[in-house]
Amino acid sequence: MSEVENLFNKLNADLAPGQEKRINVDDIEFKGEILTGDPVDFSHGDVDAFKPVPGALDNFVYGFEEVGGSQAYTVYRGREDILKDVAEKLSNYSHTAIDPFEEIIITPGTQGALFLAVGATVTRGGKVAIVEPDYYANRKLVHFFQGELYPIELDYLNHQNEAGINLETLEDSFKAGVKTFIFSNPNNPSGVVYSEDEITKIAQLVKQYGVNVIVDELYSRQLFDDRKYTHLASLDIVPKENIVTIIGPSKTESLSGFRLGTAYGSKEIINRMEQLQAIVSLRASGYSQIVLKNWFSEPEGWMRGRIQAHQDIRDTLTALFKGAGFEVRTTEAGSYIFPKINNLSIHCDDFVKVLKKQAKVTVTPGTQFGPQFTDCIRLNFSQDKEKAVDAVKRIIKVAGYYKNEK
Amino acid sequence: MSEVENLFNKLNADLAPGQEKRINVDDIEFKGEILTGDPVDFSHGDVDAFKPVPGALDNFVYGFEEVGGSQAYTVYRGREDILKDVAEKLSNYSHTAIDPFEEIIITPGTQGALFLAVGATVTRGGKVAIVEPDYYANRKLVHFFQGELYPIELDYLNHQNEAGINLETLEDSFKAGVKTFIFSNPNNPSGVVYSEDEITKIAQLVKQYGVNVIVDELYSRQLFDDRKYTHLASLDIVPKENIVTIIGPSKTESLSGFRLGTAYGSKEIINRMEQLQAIVSLRASGYSQIVLKNWFSEPEGWMRGRIQAHQDIRDTLTALFKGAGFEVRTTEAGSYIFPKINNLSIHCDDFVKVLKKQAKVTVTPGTQFGPQFTDCIRLNFSQDKEKAVDAVKRIIKVAGYYKNEK
Structure with missing residues (x-):
């Protein structure tokens, strides 16, 4: 073979x-x-x-008909006015400062963001910790970039009020040389949310061992039973150059058909993600990008x-x-x-x-x-x-x- | 570093x-x-x-409003009825048989197709021939997948009625172990078209040395002075398992803002491209895909x-x-x-x-x-x-x- x-x-x-x-x-x-x-x-x-969120199609049509050429061809990381709008909304949402011109990128779906983030941090032989169970692509991305996989158990069935991540195995993996940690919160597929205590401990370990962390918060807006949610970036424990947060409007907002996602955080990693996007697909669909204006602006x-x-x-x-x-x-x-x-x-x-x-x-x-x-x-x-x-x-x-x- | x-x-x-x-x-x-x-x-x-081609936006709106969910979520290689329509049109256009269910994939732009095609054929240390000058991403893709670059001179300024590729250097590179050859025809940036004789000789060399060839025909519809154009695949010289042709509606048809491209040819390579698309961006925007129905169906x-x-x-x-x-x-x-x-x-x-x-x-x-x-x-x-x-x-x-x- x-x-x-x-x-x-x-x-x-x-x-x-x-x-x-x-x-x-x-x-x-x-x-x-x-x-x-x-x-x-x-x-x-x-x-x-x-x-889909009401008004999404209208905005797309507006982008095509009224904005035209400058909407079709944007800088690879996304059109400036849209980056500014989205950065401001995500800053408010996640209690994290985001520089719209240096610290955020628009991607074709959150899948696109994940691919770019892993591609911008993992090279052959690099050690990567992922959670099990977790989003199926995390594992495949590590395989594709020929990293070495360190699985971390999430004992979701036997915990209440916390996700159940095995923090000892996580620390052991960091000690063994893991340089990137990827996880989704809320967890896909189990639908559990990491507690503030778990997120704080993850942040402390990531900081202590100088690890890059990629956190996929795709489903964090749809919280049941008024559950408390802790954005990893909001704690300000992980140094900004080591964290990328991924989120997009494909799920709760039903906008998947437009293929839109975003990643924000480390200026260095976001910059590499843009360099990579230049050869992967250039940019998220120009006309679609404007639909992000409907995101976090849903009707009352x-x-x-x-x-x-x-x-x-x-x-x-x-x-x-x-x-x-x-x-x-x-x-x-x-x-x-x-x-x-x-x-x-x-x-x-x-x-x-x-x-x-x-x-x-x-x-x-x-x-x-x-x-x-x-x-x-x-x-x-x-x-x-x-x-x-x-x-x-x-x-x-x-x-x-x-x-x-x- | x-x-x-x-x-x-x-x-x-x-x-x-x-x-x-x-x-x-x-x-x-x-x-x-x-x-x-x-x-x-x-x-x-x-x-x-x-x-853009007339009717493109109308079709997008139809996909969103009338088709809905099944348009938003398609199989990664693209929605079946659209693959069928596009395969038939491209078969006629390029005089090449294309199985709509096995031999074609819809991608986010032709950039997406190129990325997937290179990712599906080149691994670290693999030897890859590219033309100079040629599309800037070809070189970068080889770097990204850590292949070894074999540049082939295109002496476009000193030829008439042929592009001016140095076929001796190309054969030498194949002798030296090159296993993938990537080129655009018409050439980007020089705007020259390879002659039938050049394409035939390229096909014969590719066949003789068992090389995979990726040919980017993005601009092949916009031919000036009634120039003759030869589709590499149409010659039936290169074994089908070794060729991928890339084309899309972003340029001549001005549909770039929808991010649509296609690749057709080798069943094995197309299949790997789909596996890769699954972790890169899942699929081309579902609603955008339907705009391909306007392609090759432009008004008289x-x-x-x-x-x-x-x-x-x-x-x-x-x-x-x-x-x-x-x-x-x-x-x-x-x-x-x-x-x-x-x-x-x-x-x-x-x-x-x-x-x-x-x-x-x-x-x-x-x-x-x-x-x-x-x-x-x-x-x-x-x-x-x-x-x-x-x-x-x-x-x-x-x-x-x-x-x-x-």
């Missing part, structure tokens, strides 16, 4: 969220019935059920309504899973739920295929978030409630067909 | 097209006058002067009119440069002109800063296209003609201030 084939085998995205249309189910031996019902795709949020009450609606769906689905004996921690923020199925007789990679065929339901296998999560599935519950409830009942029924004999 | 800093020093994009707003001119000693006139940005085409006569208008500007600007003693080959396709300034007393990197300050004109320095082009500048002449003519007169005047004494 050539080096390039070997590298890409580690990236295998065939079971990644959004790729399910390309799944082959020919190799599965099916048990039980094929159920009827509306297909539901839990691999991502349904932006028909939860519509819009965000509150969205949070309430999601909290309601969360409560219903969590009760269904718990009632059926699945292990699950109640989602604290965002719209992911990550149930563990006890006594499942098949690997979750196959269970996902089974669900697609027998339940008309698309979910993401736990193994995308860490190799050990072979009996977990992730659902994005930003869906039409009625259809989602029915689909979860089908998941539970089909899981029953594939239980180990006791 | 750390490894990552060293790597990014090679990527320096400060003088790359589009970045001129971030240029610092404090270190230049100016000579002569500061001229008046309308600012002109020749670093890219002016999509206010040459508007639209393309002919666009070519005529550009040919007219080309003729006027070329005559001005030649009349002032600049060396320049007449552009055969696309909208770049790459004049060489004789007896320039300063480096073109500084001359570019001088032009910005004294002539209110933005151009790209020749060194972006190869380190030896220290007395060349590149202009994209897809501009308002009157303003462009006046701006070129200012360039000529300012160049006069910085001539060597004879």
Whole structure:
């Protein structure tokens, strides 16, 4: 196998969220019935059920028709007036000073920001700590840049009021030479929020060992039960040159179709990210960039309504899973739920295929978030409630067909 | 200097097209006058002067409003019906069979396609041939993936009816172990088209030595003087698994603000490109993808009119440069002109800063296209003609201030 084939085998995205249309189910031996019902795709949020922020399209059209050429072609890090607007809003939101011309970049989605941030900090053989479970791309990015992976356990099922990160393993990894730490808060896929105490301790360790930290706060606006959230950058413990925060309007705000994200923090890292963006895709779509003006400028009450609606769906689905004996921690923020199925007789990679065929339901296998999560599935519950409830009942029924004999 | 800093020093994009707003001119000693006139940005085409393909925005709006969620979230390589439509149109255009489900991918701009194609073929230490001069990102991409660069001379100033590639050096590089060859046709920045004979010989060499070839045909629709154009893939000489062709609607069609490109060819390489896209930016903007339906479906006569208008500007600007003693080959396709300034007393990197300050004109320095082009500048002449003519007169005047004494 050539080096390039070997590298890409580690990236295998065939079971990644959004790729399910390309799944082959020919190799599965099916048990039980094929159920009827509306297909539901839990691999991502349904932006028909939860519509994009009002006014987004109008602003895009304005950018195309009225602003024109200067909107199509912006500096690679983004158009200046938009950077200024976004930097100010994010400063207020995260209680962090952001220089709009040096410390922030607009990217094609937060995925784009993550790629650039990892590419700007990790080279071959560099040691990188990631959390397990955590966003599937973190692990793949480290593979792609040929870094060495140090997994940190997040014991999310056995904690309350804190995420459950193993801070000892984190410190050990720093002692062993880890120079970059990547994590999402709220955690994807478990939906848990790191406590102020955890974030403070992470910050202290990062500072002590001179590590670069990349924190993905994509879901931090959608907090349930009035939970307290601590922005790592706001603590002013980590030196500014060592931190990059990533956030964007693709999830809670349903603006994913415009491919917009931002990263802010270290001037040096942001500058390298721009150099890299120059050869990766030049810039986020020029016309899309203007849609960021709608972000953090939503109509009065819009965000509150969205949070309430999601909290309601969360409560219903969590009760269904718990009632059926699945292990699950109640989602604290965002719209992911990550149930563990006890006594499942098949690997979750196959269970996902089974669900697609027998339940008309698309979910993401736990193994995308860490190799050990072979009996977990992730659902994005930003869906039409009625259809989602029915689909979860089908998941539970089909899981029953594939239980180990006791 | 750390490894990552060293790597990014090679990527320096400060003088790359589009970045001129971030240029610092404090270190230049100016000579002569500061001229008046309308600012002109020749670093890219002016999509206010040459508007996007009609109907593009309408289709975007349709995608957002009518198609909705399934348009926002597509498979990473692009939505199936759009892939099918684009594959059919590109098959007809380039006389090449393209399987819509296996052999084509939609990317964020052709820059995105180039990045993915190089990332899917080049690993550390891999030997890569590139042409000089050629698109500035080709060289930077090889640096980023830590390949070894084999420059191939294009003696464009001293040839007629062929581009002027040095085929002996190309074969020598293949003998020396080059496994990837990247080039643009029409050539960026010189605007020359490779002859059928040159393309045939390139194809034969690529086949003989088992090399992967990435051909960037971005500007191939805008051919002047009814020039013949040969698509490398159409010759059926290079085995399909070894070729990727890149093309998109950002230039001639003025759709750059949507960030759309495509790559087609080798199933294996396209598949790796999709795996990579999954961690780079997930997908081209979902709503933007539908705008590809407007591509190669322009209104009757639209393309002919666009070519005529550009040919007219080309003729006027070329005559001005030649009349002032600049060396320049007449552009055969696309909208770049790459004049060489004789007896320039300063480096073109500084001359570019001088032009910005004294002539209110933005151009790209020749060194972006190869380190030896220290007395060349590149202009994209897809501009308002009157303003462009006046701006070129200012360039000529300012160049006069910085001539060597004879």
